Amino acid sequence: MHNKTAKSNNKRNLRLILEYDGSGYAGWQRLNNTKGKRSIQSVLEDCISGYLGEDINVIGSGRTDAGVHALGQVANFYCTSGISAEDMKKEINTLLPEDIKVIDLIETDGEFHSRYSAKAKTYEYRISVSDVKPVFTRKYTLHVTESLDTDSMEKAAAYLTGTLDFKAFSTDRKDGKSTVRTIKNIKIYKVENARYKKNLEEVRIAITGDGFLYNMVRIITGTLIEVGQGKRKPEDVLNILKGKDRQLAGKTVNPEGLFLLEVRY
């Protein structure tokens, strides 16, 4: 359907890679403009529409929740303008606020649709582990005070990899749709940030899947953190999967450490 529209219009189809700090926004979706906060989509659409002088609809690869960041969100839009992609990228970045930037803007074919063409996505949670909450990554990491046993977390993560029913790891939308998804990979690794005369440990959980249920990444991360803190055993994850009950899984953690890293096509 989307292809038909694009082709029949004979419009150019432009593909964007976006970097944004979600802290100040109500999430990706235009309809989410709430509590005095705007959405990423509406800022982009207003900016590009104003610049090109035509009504622009920016299609994202998917919605990111309020407060969630992106290093590689993908979007596309159709337009009639003859301005080169290079000039467009430069000018749009001048007009955008400092917390949303276009990293790449390229001409693509009419078939490409950032949402329907997506094959896999990688989300990453960044968790800072320290007695005192870090100042400089306070908006870009989830903060925990107790150290995390990443070996146990990796064991638990292995049980979550594959094509499985993730019903227990999602906020049920009661729409009767399938809750089976494929997680291709969960990578857990550490980075060290600088702090005065010591290092500030950051544990990162990168989850790649073909699609995610509502709150799935946040609930998986909440559960893996509890495993890392020794509050649950890695094997518990198997029972949570089997039980298919949201109450069995861990907390839905806050959005501030969550990044959409990459969308694959």
Place this chain on the structure above:
Amino acid sequence: MHNKTAKSNNKRNLRLILEYDGSGYAGWQRLNNTKGKRSIQSVLEDCISGYLGEDINVIGSGRTDAGVHALGQVANFYCTSGISAEDMKKEINTLLPEDIKVIDLIETDGEFHSRYSAKAKTYEYRISVSDVKPVFTRKYTLHVTESLDTDSMEKAAAYLTGTLDFKAFSTDRKDGKSTVRTIKNIKIYKVENARYKKNLEEVRIAITGDGFLYNMVRIITGTLIEVGQGKRKPEDVLNILKGKDRQLAGKTVNPEGLFLLEVRY
């Protein structure tokens, strides 16, 4: 004089290591509360005074300008409270805003004065080099679009190392005081930050000295950037030093990439 006051009062002397994001503040000094922004010092003093129920004067190792950050600012204060340093650190951090944190709080002797006892300081400028301004380090790096030749910058930096008259590299306060200072070391190095399918280069200039004139770090950095961009030769620095004229040196760059890293005693 300060020692006498402390000793005669028989008060405890507590030493702090502070991490702060200067973006939202009018600088370190209490008197600087301006334009609707508060100072770091006044936030600390109000917070600690309120907590301990006594009038607390927080002495910093030196003033940081509006917008300048710290990873290792040192301060001390005298108090009569009997609360343990450990409990004090925990409670003060709970009361402080998210952009100012106490990394260390230890008991020290009455002789210690964070400003008068300081032997050397290290400031670091962080400069992001990219066509599109980075979103996540937008408040923590100075942004330039042209690449920097760090070899040339290192040559220029070598000429600035030693005990020299830095008059040309300061905003003259016309107070007739000596403009001779000792720069012990200038270290220039690169780090790579992640960006979608490419790296985002960050050049860092760490300057260690026994003291700095007004705007000295910002003018040295502005000059080194011009050398790195090929707008000046490394040897030009020698003529700037000789000329002792502010007009000869480079720009006073913006404060957003500047960090006080460490104070040595």
